[in-house]
Amino acid sequence: MSTRFGRWLELARREGPVRALRLLRHRAAAARWERELGVETAGDHLLADEGLADPERHDHSASSVLDLQRVLQRTAPRPEHGVFLDLGSGKGRAVLVAAQRPFRRVIGVEFSPHLTAVARRNLDRARPHLRCGSVELVTGPAEEYAVPEDVSLIYLYNPFRGSVMARVCDSLHRSLLASPREVTVVVATPRHFEAAVAGQDWIRPRGVFRGLRLHAIHECRPRVAATAGSH
Ligand SMILES: C[S@@+](CC[C@H](N)C(=O)[O-])C[C@H]1O[C@@H](n2cnc3c(N)ncnc32)[C@H](O)[C@@H]1O
The missing domain is CATH 1.10.287 (Helix Hairpins)
Structure with missing residues (x-):
């Protein structure tokens, strides 16, 4: 056989x-x-192996490269104007696929120091193949990370749930209020994200992409206060 x-x-x-x-x-x-x-981004990794187990924080598994390439084509047709952020960036697969496109900036935020070290090694190896000149890898909890005010596309592949997800959504909302703009959020396996944003009026579903996994595409925009004299 x-x-x-x-x-x-x-x-x-x-x-x-x-x-x-x-x-x-x-x-x-x-x-x-x-x-x-020349990178190694596949393979599972348990946060428990680093003493970081938490029921609201999910372990590492990598996105589908094909899904990422297709969903980026759809959501960022002109990447040179955009800033991509992967929250829960793991070994860096989504960061590197994004950085093969000419985004102004690509950022990954990962809780596990071990996974960030793997992602850094991958980034060093992949540099000759990247078209984005500014790639940043941050180690720390996404819920304590202030979403930069120039981020235009956020990617989440099932990284966390519950109160962690709620705090991340609050951080995104604060970033929008501080710097009003349109931000697209792509969520692979969107159950926990959709629970966190249910009923909020600053974010709304724009469509789905069905690849190996279901991706929900959301558009967010802060609510513009009605001005005097407007109808
Ligand atoms: C399913 S993996 C996705 C990895 C990568 N984004 C990809 O698409 O290939 C989810 C990642 O989220 C990370 N994670 C879990 N909780 C986190 C938190 N609170 N802050 C930052 N990263 C977190 C995990 O360590 C894991 O690497």
């Missing part, structure tokens, strides 16, 4: 045959992309 067929069979038992084929296609594309850039 070929190893590729063996892997498919094992996945097909767990996920069903169609999803197994899609998973293998996405994994093969990610492996090709990693070879091209």
Whole structure:
């Protein structure tokens, strides 16, 4: 039995045959992309292994490269005007895929010092392949990070939930109030994000992108106060 067929069979038992084929296609594309850039961004990592376990903070697994490339094409057609922020940036996969486009700035914020160190090594290796000249990796809890006032596109791949997610959304709202602008938020596996923003009028759903995972696309804009004499 070929190893590729063996892997498919094992996945097909767990996920069903169609999803197994899609998973293998996405994994093969990610492996090709990693070879091209000379990076290692795949693989799970448990926060508990660093003594950082917290029920509201999720462990590392990497986004699909194909999904990221497609969703960025859709949400940032002119990246040279934008600033990309990945909250829960892990080993840096989303940061690097974004930085292959000419964003003005790309930022990743990651709670785990170990994962940030891996992301830094990846960034050093990938530099010749990047079109964004300003990539910043920050170590620390996203809920204590003040969203910079020039950020235009935020990416979240299921990094946290509950009160952590609520504090991150508050930080985004504060950034919008301080510097009124349109910000797009792309959330892969959006359940916890949607629970945190339900009923808030400064953010609204704009669409979805269905790839390997479901991505919810939200648009946010601070509510403009009605001016005297306006109808
Ligand atoms: C599912 S991984 C996504 C990794 C990366 N964004 C990607 O798309 O490949 C979620 C990441 O969020 C990080 N994380 C969890 N809670 C966090 C917090 N409060 N602040 C910053 N990062 C956090 C985890 O350590 C993990 O690396």
